[in-house]
Amino acid sequence: MSELQQLKAKDFKSNQEIRWCPGCGDYSIIAGVQAVLADIGVARENVVMVSGIGCSSRFPYYMETYGFHGIHGRANAIATGVKVANPDLQVWVITGDGDGLSIGGNHMIHSLRRNVDLKIILFNNEIYGLTKGQYSPTSPQGLKTKTSPYGSVDAPFNPLQLALGSGSTFVARTLDTQPKHMKEVLAAAAAHKGSAFVEVWQNCVIFNDGCFKDWTDKTTRDEQTIMLQPGQPMVYGKDQDKGLKIDGFALKIVPAAEASAWDPTVDSAGPAFVMTQLDNDPAMPRPFGVFRSVRKPTLDELVHEQIGTVTTKRGPGALKDLLYTSDCWTVD
Amino acid sequence: MSSDTSEIIRQDDVTIRFAGDSGDGMQLTGTQFTDTTALVGNDLATFPDFPAEIRAPAGTRAGVSGFQIHFSSADIYTPGDAPDVLVAMNPAALIINYKDLKPGGIVLVNTGSFTEKDLERADCKTNPLTDGSLSGFRVIQEDINQRTIEALAGSPLGKKDVLRCKNFFTLGMMYWLFSRPIEPTLEWLEEKFGKKPDLFDANTRALKAGYNHGELLRLFQGRYEVPKVDNVEPGTYRNINGNQAVALGLVAGAELAGLKAFLGSYPITPATDILQYMSVMKNHGVITCQMEDEIAGICTAIGASFAGHLGMTNTSGPGLALKTEAMGLAVITELPLVIVNVQRGGPSTGLPTKVEQADLLQCIFGRNGEAPIPVISCSSPADAFECAVEACRIAVEYMTPVILLSDNYIANGAEPWKLPAIEDLPRFEVKFVTDPEGYTPYTRDAKLARAWAKPGTPDLMHRIGGLEKDARTGNVSYDPDNHQIMCETRLAKVMGIRDSIPTPTYYGPDAPDLLVVSWGSTYGATRSAVEALQKEGRRIGRLHMRHMYPLPYGLPEIFASARRIVLPEMNFGQLARLLTSEYPQFKFEQHYKVKGKPFFAPELKAHFRTILEEMA
Numbered sequence: 001m002s003e004l005q006q007l008k009a010k011d012f013k014s015n016q017e018i019r020w021c022p023g024c025g026d027y028s029i030i031a032g033v034q035a036v037l038a039d040i041g042v043a044r045e046n047v048v049m050v051s052g053i054g055c056s057s058r059f060p061y062y063m064e065t066y067g068f069h070g071i072h073g074r075a076n077a078i079a080t081g082v083k084v085a086n087p088d089l090q091v092w093v094i095t096g097d098g099d100g101l102s103i104g105g106n107h108m109i110h111s112l113r114r115n116v117d118l119k120i121i122l123f124n125n126e127i128y129g130l131t132k133g134q135y136s137p138t139s140p141q142g143l144k145t146k147t148s149p150y151g152s153v154d155a156p157f158n159p160l161q162l163a164l165g166s167g168s169t170f171v172a173r174t175l176d177t178q179p180k181h182m183k184e185v186l187a188a189a190a191a192h193k194g195s196a197f198v199e200v201w202q203n204c205v206i207f208n209d210g211c212f213k214d215w216t217d218k219t220t221r222d223e224q225t226i227m228l229q230p231g232q233p234m235v236y237g238k239d240q241d242k243g244l245k246i247d248g249f250a251l252k253i254v255p256a257a258e259a260s261a262w263d264p265t266v267d268s269a270g271p272a273f274v275m276t277q278l279d280n281d282p283a284m285p286r287p288f289g290v291f292r293s294v295r296k297p298t299l300d301e302l303v304h305e306q307i308g309t310v311t312t313k314r315g316p317g318a319l320k321d322l323l324y325t326s327d328c329w330t331v332d
Numbered sequence: 333m334s335s336d337t338s339e340i341i342r343q344d345d346v347t348i349r350f351a352g353d354s355g356d357g358m359q360l361t362g363t364q365f366t367d368t369t370a371l372v373g374n375d376l377a378t379f380p381d382f383p384a385e386i387r388a389p390a391g392t393r394a395g396v397s398g399f400q401i402h403f404s405s406a407d408i409y410t411p412g413d414a415p416d417v418l419v420a421m422n423p424a425a426l427i428i429n430y431k432d433l434k435p436g437g438i439v440l441v442n443t444g445s446f447t448e449k450d451l452e453r454a455d456c457k458t459n460p461l462t463d464g465s466l467s468g469f470r471v472i473q474e475d476i477n478q479r480t481i482e483a484l485a486g487s488p489l490g491k492k493d494v495l496r497c498k499n500f501f502t503l504g505m506m507y508w509l510f511s512r513p514i515e516p517t518l519e520w521l522e523e524k525f526g527k528k529p530d531l532f533d534a535n536t537r538a539l540k541a542g543y544n545h546g547e548l549l550r551l552f553q554g555r556y557e558v559p560k561v562d563n564v565e566p567g568t569y570r571n572i573n574g575n576q577a578v579a580l581g582l583v584a585g586a587e588l589a590g591l592k593a594f595l596g597s598y599p600i601t602p603a604t605d606i607l608q609y610m611s612v613m614k615n616h617g618v619i620t621c622q623m624e625d626e627i628a629g630i631c632t633a634i635g636a637s638f639a640g641h642l643g644m645t646n647t648s649g650p651g652l653a654l655k656t657e658a659m660g661l662a663v664i665t666e667l668p669l670v671i672v673n674v675q676r677g678g679p680s681t682g683l684p685t686k687v688e689q690a691d692l693l694q695c696i697f698g699r700n701g702e703a704p705i706p707v708i709s710c711s712s713p714a715d716a717f718e719c720a721v722e723a724c725r726i727a728v729e730y731m732t733p734v735i736l737l738s739d740n741y742i743a744n745g746a747e748p749w750k751l752p753a754i755e756d757l758p759r760f761e762v763k764f765v766t767d768p769e770g771y772t773p774y775t776r777d778a779k780l781a782r783a784w785a786k787p788g789t790p791d792l793m794h795r796i797g798g799l800e801k802d803a804r805t806g807n808v809s810y811d812p813d814n815h816q817i818m819c820e821t822r823l824a825k826v827m828g829i830r831d832s833i834p835t836p837t838y839y840g841p842d843a844p845d846l847l848v849v850s851w852g853s854t855y856g857a858t859r860s861a862v863e864a865l866q867k868e869g870r871r872i873g874r875l876h877m878r879h880m881y882p883l884p885y886g887l888p889e890i891f892a893s894a895r896r897i898v899l900p901e902m903n904f905g906q907l908a909r910l911l912t913s914e915y916p917q918f919k920f921e922q923h924y925k926v927k928g929k930p931f932f933a934p935e936l937k938a939h940f941r942t943i944l945e946e947m948a
């Protein structure tokens with residue numbers, strides 16, 4: 001098939017039967033990714049999906065692209081190798097809250113700090129799905145699971161704060177229940193040059209059903225969430241009558257007309273960090289959309305630029321020059 | 333200097349140990365002496381011995397840094413056993429080294445560093461120069477500090493910097509004593525300090541003064557001459573240490589495969605130099621990534637191999653342990669990957685700067701599941717290049733991870749290496765699949781290597797990973813029969829490597845009384861010991877192993893010819909165990925040493941002699 005012809009979302013589906021539980025949020029995420037890949041018109045052979053281990057990490061098998069299903073927590077490191085070796089590839093990392101923040105937390109923060117050009121989707125269901133329901137590093141304190149029968153005593157991570165703190169150049173959040181919003185966010189991530197960290201709130205119907213219900217339920221969500229739009233005033237509510245105003249190091253609720261505009265492109269991660277603080281305040285709406293989007297040199301660019309510079313300066317090396325150096329001597 | 337009338341004593345084989353405080357520049361002195369000695373045409377081998385701490389308190393025993401060079405007018409295989417000459421720059425260096433010296437050996441002591449305070453720092457209750465410790469040695473006492481200060485009178489350098497030149501004064505004395513030219517070091521100084529005239533001038537003056545001092549003062553009974561080796565194979569040579577040789581071999585191996593080298597790594601002694609050397613080779617297209625840990629190191633390498641590069645990673649024991657799970661991933665995804673393990677003393681952090689070869693079984697068996705990985709072992713610095721190329725060959729020809737074993741002794745030891753002609757190197761060009769016709773990820777060739785299609789190739793999109801795959805379609809499969817077939821196929825593929833590797837050569841008489849089997853860096857001491865006994869007419873032979881897994885064909889025939897078989901190993905008999913389980917019909921006797929020090933030829937010779945005498 002010529003890749004020049006316009007591909008449809010279904011062209012990105014592999015012939016493998018999907019094995020997620022019926023109703024799992026993962027279905028909506030894969031549909032979103034397939035639609036976005038078709039929209040942006042990338043050739044399938046130039047896309048690589050790299051994952052770790054978890055329900056979410058089965059993702060690459062279902063995609064008609066190149067795929068690598070790695071080991072638990074190591075997707076970011078494997079993907080770094082793929083991207084640095086061949087920067088022409090569009091490399092996606094598919095990971096879970098356990099995979100990417102627990103066992104793979106180290107690789108996550110380091111790939112973000114290096115700004116490797118990876119599109120990272122963190123499927124956050126606040127639970128270990130594949131191992132059948134243990135609390136994860138994003139589970140709220142008090143969550144009762146098989147390994148926390150009296151309630152988890154661990155304090156959770158806020159994934160967005162972790163990403164911002166690691167210097168991620170693109171940080172966003174979306175939900176499995178809002179396909180349109182998800183596609184916008186994923187398209188922005190795909191267009192970003194550099195590490196793009198996208199947290200997706202994903203419902204695990206089996207082991208943590210409804211954990212995001214306050215923010216996904218049609219009857220409550222409009223009052224409880226705010227969708228950030230770059231350059232637009234921060235307004236929300238069923239009637240779009242409320243807004244957020246930046247007030248020093250905090251945000252306060254104001255009438256829509258007084259809302260500040262949201263700018264994710266400022267160099268400082270400060271405003272984005274302030275925005276994530278809303279998560280801690282039950283009186284405030286939860287923000288979604290792009291928190292931060294700044295352009296910085298990526299690791300893959302820098303590695304190849306350096307190779308280019310050194311090669312220009314020293315000339316392309318031949319194996320012979322490496323072996324036969326100036327400190328050789330000859331015996332006749 | 334031709335006016336020198338000192339008596340010339342011809343000697344064919346000399347071992348010198350330079351020892352001083354970490355700050356005394358003994359490594360530099362040693363490498364300069366080595367480079368000059370190579371140019372003179374001697375065969376040589378060197379080994380540095382430095383403390384684990386970067387800067388242990390000055391003058392203490394923990395801070396002693398040593399460098400040993402063995403050079404000869406005949407071929408040699410080890411950095412020497414008991415030194416003939418010890419250069420001791422302070423009491424600590426003297427105390428921890430003099431007992432190794434040959435009886436009657438020469439000790440050159442820098443008395444300038446033997447004050448009460450110096451003795452106290454070295455924890456000496458009495459002064460070893462006067463308490464009789466050195467009886468039986470030829471002791472030459474010289475206040476090298478003072479001589480250096482005198483030689484540099486008028487230098488604009490401060491006293492501290494002046495004193496730093498004492499290693500070059502010492503080097504000058506040793507050049508005189510062993511009739512080496514000072515010109516190569518003068519050229520080196522020019523190159524190094526050309527832009528810093530004060531330093532250039534000071535070190536040059538110190539070197540020359542030391543040389544003249546040897547001549548003028550008649551401190552020594554005469555000067556030695558170690559003639560060059562006569563029957564050296566013609567060719568171009570270069571001094572090389574094991575880590576350099578591995579780095580060069582890996583880069584060469586990638587090129588011979590027609591691939592780009594990608595090294596994912598994390599610093600760890602004694603493997604770090606490989607990353608350092610390869611980081612310089614940017615204009616050869618080599619990509620190096622210093623990652624956040626060893627797991628990320630190997631995982632980036634696996635990712636790079638998936639993308640069509642030759643992935644590599646280097647480490648030492650503790651790091652290898654961390655890479656274990658990812659090695660299994662490379663096995664099941666059947667991607668080429670070279671894993672270098674430069675062994676050091678274990679367990680845990682163990683003896684990070686010392687030698688041991690106790691990771692053999694970990695490398696062969698230390699993974700979950702049936703996860704066969706070929707293992708190759710270098711025997712010396714010069715051998716390491718060829719082994720690294722061989723590791724790359726096997727990795728790409730068989731689509732498999734390969735472990736290359738080295739150790740601290742090989743990594744830091746140096747010897748002359750006869751450079752191969754580039755055209756003579758084996759080529760094993762990789763052909764990526766591009767034709768979608770009939771392609772599945774597990775389509776195999778005659779060697780059972782799977783087809784390698786890299787991302788970016790149209791119509792060959794496929795998925796691989798850690799889950800078991802169907803042998804035919806490459807899709808995830810939990811089928812019990814399929815799993816057994818896949819496990820058997822992966823094993824058969826690795827065992828098939830035997831068709832491409834030689835039976836190790838046996839050296840010795842037919843039907844020997846004793847066969848010595850060595851591997852890794854025990855090569856040199858074993859060869860020296862066995863050859864010495866052979867010269868005495870003993871019926872002893874030897875066999876050195878490069879391919880540790882799979883074992884090459886032809887071994888049982890050799891084993892059967894010997895009355896007894898012994899294996900010297902720097903571990904509790906790991907190869908002996910492996911051979912025992914593989915060839916239970918033979919008795920493999922182990923002989924171990926786990927002291928963080930290599931075997932020395934004389935101790936092996938004594939051990940082999942005892943066995944031979946038991947049998948007589």
Ligand SMILES: Cc1ncc(C[n+]2csc(CCOP(=O)(O)OP(=O)(O)O)c2C)c(N)n1
Pocket residue numbers: 053054055056057072095096097098099100123125127128129130131136
């Ligand atoms: C080294 C290792 N440790 C533990 C496991 C078991 N394990 C598999 S998935 C998983 C947690 C997955 O949770 P998450 O990343 O949140 O993914 P989800 O299943 O929720 O999508 C664990 C602990 C493993 N496969 N490998």
Ligand code: SF4
Pocket residue numbers: 019020021023024025026055056125129130203204205206207
């Ligand atoms: S266990 Fe939960 S996360 Fe896993 S597939 Fe089922 S619903 Fe989805």
Ligand SMILES: [Mg+2]
Pocket residue numbers: 054096097098123124125126127128129136
């Ligand atoms: Mg999860």
